[in-house]
Amino acid sequence: MNSNSSWDDGDAGKQIGTNLRQFRKNKGISIEGLAKQIGVSKLTLIKIENGEGNPTLSVIWKIANGLNVPVSTLLSVDSDVSVARKEKGLQLASSDEVLVAEPLFQSRSSMELYRGYLKPDSAYLSEAHPSGVMEYVTVMTGELIMEMDGEAYHLREHDSIRFAGNRTHKYINPTDSLTTLHFVISYNHL
Missing domain, CATH: 2.60.120.10 (Jelly Rolls)
Known part of the structure; x- marks a missing residue:
């Protein structure tokens, strides 16, 4: 991540995990229930929640859709000013890395x-x-x-x-x- 971001590279996975756990618990969904609902293994979700996973774009979409929240809420860090620099932010890749998507601004909108x-x-x-x-x-x-x-x-x-x-x-x-x-x-x- 760049110096104008609220994250550095090591914190992105932890932030996704923290937000996932918060939304899942707020909606009263167990990790097992979410895993079954979205077709992602329980172990993968546990790793993501613990900040140890490196989820693909597809997995992040499945999680967001399963929780009925925008993807950006899983990536969000509150800040009044953000700068999105080309190829310097968080990069989400498809499993085959054909498509790489960079969320420009992480917010809960x-x-x-x-x-x-x-x-x-x-x-x-x-x-x-x-x-x-x-x-x-x-x-x-x-x-x-x-x-x-x-x-x-x-x-x-x-x-x-x-x-x-x-x-x-x-x-x-x-x-x-x-x-x-x-x-x-x-x-x-x-």
């Missing part, structure tokens, strides 16, 4: 902002988010094909797309160059 990097000639399949989640994606560099419900939307640099995130959607980089994305995920409609 109904909106999340991410910078994302999609590797050349690759695809990332995102699971459906809870009903009411809206996703906004802008291509900052490169190209992107979004696939949803059998439709493909080809986006070029500075093109944007908005869609209901409650369905499976696929991000495809059809080029031999890295595609940089800006994501806004809104939970206002929940």
